[in-house]
Amino acid sequence: MRHTINLFLMLVIFWLLNSGHNSALMLSLGAASIALVLYIAHRMDVVDHESQPVHLSLKLPGYFVWLLKNLVHANIAVVKHIWLGNGSISPTLTTVKASQKTNVGKVIYANSITITPGTVTVDLVDDRIIVHALLRKNIQALKTGEMDRRVSRLEN
Amino acid sequence: MEIVIEITSALCLLIGSFLCVSGGVGILRFPDFYTRIHAVGVTDTLGASMILVGLMLQSQESLVVAKLLLILLMTLFINPTATHALAKAAFHNGLMPLLSKRSATDKEP
Amino acid sequence: MLIAATLAILVVMILAIIRGVIGPTLYDRILAVNMFGTKTVLLISLLGFVMERPQFLDIAIVYALINFISVIGVLRYSDSFAFKQSTHEKESEEP
Structure with a gap:
């Protein structure tokens, strides 16, 4: 769970940095793409302590x-x-x-x-x-x- | 204050350019593949960092600084991986490095 | 200073291209292409500042990712027959 939250936060920061727009349409598109990425990452089974080393941060x-x-x-x-x-x-x-x-x-x-x-x-x-x-x-x-x-x- | 930032930025760009040109000379000058990797390493780490820091000092918007920081982090995380993959592929396919027991220049005609 | 740095990066790119053309082994060529790609990222960022268009930075980010994926993609085939053969050909050509 910790690792999922960390990945989610990283993706939110990445989206906000790269888009720079704050309109409702852009934010909802961002939420949709973050959800898609989280789903794919879970299906690939790569969200663990190796890809998200939160214990080292x-x-x-x-x-x-x-x-x-x-x-x-x-x-x-x-x-x-x-x-x-x-x-x-x-x-x-x-x-x-x-x-x-x-x-x-x-x-x-x-x-x-x-x-x-x-x-x-x-x-x-x-x-x-x-x-x-x-x-x-x-x-x-x-x-x-x-x-x-x-x-x-x-x-x- | 602004003149100090301007001079620091110019200095960073100058050092970065010098390091990048040195790496470019190194990739032509070194005798074999494994030594050339080290020359590329110089341009990828400190050369790229110095140029990007120089640009960061010149930019006014914070979003631009954040994007430059993102490029810098990507460069620093991606390049060791690519370099290691390349060196490992070369080593496993039997490309032997030129070691210093032989004189390092005897391969060049 | 920005223009001088841009010119320096262009010179480095030319040097990398020369190594890519003459480079004796396949790996030298891949190394030169990788270096050319990272220098392109720097060139795009510098040009964004010279032309005062910070939007260029987005292109630089995408280029950095594409460059990495292309190098890893080529090396994915490094255990294929053609790669091994090219290494040994070069070894036997040595005097």
Whole structure:
């Protein structure tokens, strides 16, 4: 039920932002399309804690701020190596261990690795993540496990 | 006050443009597919964010700011998924990455 | 500044097109097309501000979604025979 209400609120906000009209006709059309989307989503059986992670919503903003800071540093490093040329990069492929218990936590960790420039998640098998990195330094930073710990703290 | 916002917005647009051009150079310059993904990552995260933040500072209506924020969130959520799908497809079909044991430039003629 | 940023995005789009045309493997081409699409979203938003028509932002949102779905749609067929064959052809061509 919680997840349905969350999805409903998201859809209401999305409709109001994108239409910008407040006439009765537009609002009733919006209500009709929201009802249709909710019906289809329930039929597809996708409304659960994975698609609507409401239990994370209090902790996520703090993590996003930390991720943004990380993102800026990674961007500067990659741009520096783009202009320095091919001689300065050291592409590496390794596996990193993910210590999260739930699937949602693992996906958050893998996507955080991918969104940081310089590291890309190639595959996720059980609790091992295959990572391709532009620099060997990036892998070492990943293996110290700060991001891993922060995502783990997120999920419980 | 307005001049400060104007200058900040111009600065954001300038940084964003520089990051995007860097990514464009990177996609031409890097030696193999997996390294090119990293160059695209730069333009998709900070490059796009900086340009959209610059536009947000210039807009007057709040609805426009909300829409720009929506585009920014979509870019940030969608692109890692597409990138990961691409890398996984390439890896599973047997495209091996060029690793640093060989010298990174010997593939280029 | 807006026009300079628009020109920069256009330059990036040209670079992405070049990679898409010469890109040795299929995946390079898909990557270039994906990048071209995200840059198109930025270009549409910037043009909306240059021409003072904020309605362009709606088109940018739709374009971002279509771009994502098209990339995922192409990759849906990545376990097909033609994809695998193209990867190995390129490998055997390497010196």
